[in-house]
Each structure stands twice: as structure tokens, then as C-alpha cells.
Amino acid sequence: MSATRTLISPATLARPRGKAAYWTVFTAVVLLFTLAFLFPVYWMVTGALKSPDEVARTPPTPVPEQWRTDGYTDAWDLMQLPQHLLNTVVQAAGAWALQLVFCTAAAYALSRLRPAFGKVILGGILATLMVPAQALVVPRYLTVADLPLIHTSLLNDPLAIWLPAVANAFNLYLLKRFFDQLPRDVLEAAEIDGAGRLRTLWSVVLPMSRPVLGVVSIFALVAVWQDFLWPLMVFSDTGRQPISVALVQLSQNIQLTVLIAAMVIASIPMVLLFLVFQRHIIAGITAGSTKG
């Protein structure tokens, strides 16, 4: 990779002046990135370790005078973080599982089983990509509050997160495109061997689709964990709110250090997920976009 020619030629860089300029720019970018992206995170993590007096002091102390963990323990107990984290995990896990089952099945049907009106259905699904999710929150809320025909309300129920999550055109299309590209002869061989549709999907298609399933899984989990407006609308019951909604609701009347500690705790799961899977996530973002 490093051998490919970019904007500046290797010859220019090899000259003493080029080298000096390169290292100057490199140092500047490292400093800039540290200051812009890492320092705010550092400030948050250490802010929660300071005493309430120290955190309000001007000029601020760059390093906590004494490392106090009561911000974190108070946040854990006072803000019922275990409850809200559990709510978020349940909501995210259910949305992920249902999306994997229903989106995969639907994408497989559209890609391989040639259902009647398949093109119309696919068109209808792709059309929802044009309608940004947030613009429809109010009518969707009214639908969830009073489901047509069965007249049941899903408000304050994790199903209000799980079911709408399945209607994810982007993930479904990603899966369908992947299934479209699977070699025909492998699938036909499975059919000739007498495997049914479900069997083919389960033991031939899915094992071949691990990369795309990974990408879809990460997108599904992150989407639920990061969402705010939709859970704010559907969970009025404090005990059922995910962490994002609870943080904002509780931020009004809680000590700053405790709030900051709660913010750190709320960030840990996604940041960990990112650090563990960063190669896959970054590859997924860049691959999905350049393929066109």
C-alpha cells in the first residue's frame, strides 16, 4: 500500500526538505487528533474521577488531585445504570436477532425464490430508503401505540424497538445483494442433493455469508444503542428506558461528576465493540461505500 503513488511523489518526500515537511505535518496531525478526539474522551473519564469542587474549578486541573471513584459508584447506584444498561442490551439483542432472522429470510426469498411480485416488493422496500426514518417518527409512534386490527399498544415494550428494527431496508438490501452474488452452482448442487429451501439457507447460504452477516450485526447493534428520539417517544416508563434516554432525563438534577461517570459507563460497550472489531468495522464502512 505504501508504495502506491499519491498526491505527493516519493521523490519529493525523499529530499531533506520533503522529509522535514513530512515529519512536521505528521507531528501536527498526531497532535491535532490527540487534542480533538482523544483529549475530550480523557477529559470525560478523568472529570468523573474528580471531586465535585475540583470539576467546577477554574482554571481546571489537568489531572485529578485525588482519584475518586465515588462518581462512578454513585452513578451505578443512584442512576440505576444496571437496569438501563440491561434494558438497552435487551432492546439491542432482540432487534439484532429479529433482524438477522427476518431480513435474512426475506432477502433470501427475494434473491433466490422468485416470489410473485418480487420486484414490486423490492421496489417498495427500497423506496423506504428515500424516506428518512426520523421524518416518520410521529405516524410510526401512533401505529405502535395502537396497532391496526389487533388494537394493542407496544409502548413501553421492547417489541416497539424490535419490530420496527426489522424494517431496515439498508440491511435487507445489503443481504440481498450478497445472496445475488453467491455462485449458482453451489446452491443448485444443494438442491439436487435434496436439501429443502430452509436447509439450503441454513447450511449453505449462511455459512458463505459470514462477512455480510457480521456487518449487518454490527449495524443493527450500533443503531439501537445509539438511537435516541425513537426510544424517547416509546418509553415513557422510566424503568424501561434505555441508557441514552435515561441519561438525558436524569441529567437535569444530578451532580455533574455522577453524570459524567454515567456518560463514560454508557460509552464503554460501544467503544469496546469498536476496539475489538475495528478492522471489520472500518473495512465494512469503506467497502460498503466504494463498491457503489
Place this chain on the structure above:
Amino acid sequence: MTKTAERRPVTKAAAHPLPAPPPAGDLRRRRLADQARAYGFLLGGLLCFALFSWYPAIRAVVIAFQKYTPGSDPEWVGTANFTRVWHDPEFSAAWRNTLTFTLLALLIGFAVPFVLALVLNELRHAKAFFRVVVYLPVMIPPVVSALLWKWFYDPGAGLANEALRFLHLPTSNWSNGADTALVSLVVVATWANMGGTVLVYLAALQSIPGELYEAAELDGANLLQRVRHVTVPQTRFVILMLMLLQIVATMQVFTEPFVITGGGPENATVTVLYLIYKYAFLYNDFGGACALSVMLLLLLGAFSAVYLRLTRSEGDA
């Protein structure tokens, strides 16, 4: 595309000639069974799309022309919702703020990642570090970024003013001043979201053939000329895509104004989506909320349609 898909069964039949054609009734039954199975696979997904995407889209348009209170029968009111919303002083403020926000987000939130990606593409060391660090804020929940910056913008002990004092510069009201609030929110949104733009643009830069730069250099093009005549034209498509996506995303901004400013000061940061939320959950006026949603929908739908048209034609090429 369509034609080959339809012809496929015929060629397949020719490739594997069946020993004896089964009776017509059997074939029809088998095709029905195939269809039933296909729809069995589709059912769950279809139901969810119908309930939570298609039906709400239709309902938004219907309720926009109704007086709607949950629990009681809706009443047709013609265009009354639209006129009422239109004359709300917050309406023009919300649209002005949303459009200004989008424009500023394009200027700041697009120029910065563009330049960063250009520079990062030239650096040959610590590549993984840069990529992880720039994407880190994207993985922090948006609510946490918003609360974090609300704290930074605090006029007292906030980090933003501390930094200005440290540099002996005059302090600012940041998100608490009517003039500076919107820009302050754009900074938050840019900080939180630009990782994705940088990574995507970086990938596009890496697909530019090196010979083009070499040829340009031989022709005597300097650095800026190479950016203008090689880099930009070569990545025009990705730039356009990212811009459209960013426009659609920033026009739906909600979390930052809701968490940081609450729409204030003096409606300086009320956005269209925020106003929709207020109509529905503060004023209990679902007709007005849906009228606003339809307007936002039409505008964003137009942008998305352009985006899809462009990606579709590129995909076919």
C-alpha cells in the same frame, strides 16, 4: 436484467431435460407450493415493512389533513393543519435553523473531513492509529457526545472557555448565546460524525491511479493544481454521494438541540424535527406534527431520490 431473469427457467430446463414432462396439474401445484414457501420466507419482513414503514408513510399524509387525537375519531379539516403550522412563528425559525445548520454542516462538516482525508492519505506512519481515533467519536453514543459538549460549553468552568482564557482570547457564550448557539451545535455534530466521512473519502482517495498524479506533475502541476485537476475530478462521485447523505442526515438533526440547548436561546436552535416532536408531544397536535412531517418528507425524499438515482446509475455502469 429483467429479461435474463425471466428467461432463466427456460435455459435451465433445456440444460437438464426432464425424462418425461409431469402432468400440468402437478406443475401448477408445485409452483403454488414454491410461491407459498417463498412468501413464508418473506412474511415476517414484509409485515414489519408494511406496519412500520409503508403504513406510517400513508398515515402521515392522511393525518396531515385531519384533526387527530388518539382515542377519538379523527375529523377531516382540509388544509387547516398546514396553515396553522405555517403561521406558527417557530415554523420559519425551525426551517431557517435547519437550513442554516445543514449549510454550516456542509461548510465545516464537509471541508474539514475532506482536508483531513487528503492529509491522512499522504501519511505513511501510524495509519491504524489515525483511523481508529477519528472514528472513536462516532462510536460514542450521540447523547453522550451532546452531554459532553454541553459541559464543555458551560460558560463557567466549561473547557471551551477555559481554552480561550488559556490562549488569552475573549470568552464566548457558545451554545448559550443566540448568535453562537447554532454554530456550536454544528461543531458538536461535526466532531461526532466526521469519522465516517473521513474513512469513506480515504477509501476513495486510495482508488485514484498514481499515474494520474505522475502525469500531472510532469505537466508541471503544483500541489493545489493536482488536488483540483486530479483528486477532485477522480473522486467527484464519492464527494457528491457523501454530500447528499450528509444533507439528508443533518436536515433531521434532533439530539444535539434537544439535549444541549432545548431549542433555545430564543428559538435559535429549534429544528424542524424538534418542532415535529413538540407538536406531537408538547402540544398534543398530531395533525400539525404530520403536516410538518409531510413537508420534511417531500424535501428529504427529493434529495434521497437524487442519491438513489446516482448510485443506481453508477452501479449499472
